[in-house]
Amino acid sequence: MVKKMDMLYEGKAKKVFLTDDPDILWIEYKDDATAFDGKKKGTIMGKGELNNAISSIFFSMLKDHGIENHFVEKISDTEQLVKRTDIIMVEVIVRNIAAGGMAKRLGIPEGTPLKSTVVEFCYKSDELGDPMINDYHIAALDLATKEQVAEITDITLKVNEVLKQYLAERKVKLVDFKLEFGLFHGKVLLSDEISPDTCRFWDSETNEKLDKDRFRRDMGHVEDAYREILKRLTEKA
Numbered sequence: 696m697v698k699k700m701d702m703l704y705e706g707k708a709k710k711v712f713l714t715d716d717p718d719i720l721w722i723e724y725k726d727d728a729t730a731f732d733g734k735k736k737g738t739i740m741g742k743g744e745l746n747n748a749i750s751s752i753f754f755s756m757l758k759d760h761g762i763e764n765h766f767v768e769k770i771s772d773t774e775q776l777v778k779r780t781d782i783i784m785v786e787v788i789v790r791n792i793a794a795g796g797m798a799k800r801l802g803i804p805e806g807t808p809l810k811s812t813v814v815e816f817c818y819k820s821d822e823l824g825d826p827m828i829n830d831y832h833i834a835a836l837d838l839a840t841k842e843q844v845a846e847i848t849d850i851t852l853k854v855n856e857v858l859k860q861y862l863a864e865r866k867v868k869l870v871d872f873k874l875e876f877g878l879f880h881g882k883v884l885l886s887d888e889i890s891p892d893t894c895r896f897w898d899s900e901t902n903e904k905l906d907k908d909r910f911r912r913d914m915g916h917v918e919d920a921y922r923e924i925l926k927r928l929t930e931k932a
């Protein structure tokens with residue numbers, strides 16, 4: 696077991712610590728919640744524990760399906776060890792059903808199924824509100840190479856297929872989600888988290904929202920929704 700060292704940084708939902716192994720980081724999930732690029736702030740009781748558990752399950756499951764990622768192991772209710780990567784400053788958004796930003800921007804009613812999967816890239820910058828960019832911007836700004844973007848897209852689409860199927864078996868629709876990638880010794884590696892903070896999950900039958908939109912839109916029962924996702928993941932698994 697590695698030893699926890701100095702804090703590297705504190706993010707909106709997680710604290711990141713160095714360890715005595717230069718390849719391993721120690722992550723602590725917090726109950727803090729933010730939305731709208733940090734403009735809305737709050738606390739979701741128990742979120743740290745729930746997202747640590749949920750993200751651990753997703754990343755282990757993806758690994759079992761041949762999708763390598765940064766997850767190493769869950770070490771406590773709110774902590775996990777991950778591989779240390781150099782983060783690529785791009786957020787990758789995948790959409791199966793129109794919602795949130797896309798529904799608004801293109802004037803499509805939320806809940807409209809999309810004929811094919813949409814992949815979007817955003818430049819990771821709270822200050823700028825994570826503006827959408829394309830692969831030309833990514834190359835021009837030297838955020839990643841064309842080859843890396845191709846690999847990221849390939850992994851992203853695989854994650855979508857595996858996650859969609861896995862969630863469908865648990866009566867959850869995968870509406871959209873966000874992924875982040877890093878470079879581990881120069882190799883593209885799926886990283887960050889996959890949780891109700893970073894995905895839109897709707898109940899398959901009722902379309903009830905089981906994700907952070909309950910916090911963003913002040914719908915209440917935020918913690919219950921996260922707990923319901925964990926329940927569905929653990930009951931069937």
Ligand code: UDP
Binds near residue numbers: 786794873892
């Ligand atoms: N998302 C995220 N972090 C961000 C922006 C988006 O995790 O900084 C996720 C969000 O939870 C949703 C998907 O990406 O599942 C698409 O979000 P959208 O672009 O619709 O943005 P939002 O509705 O948050 O403005």
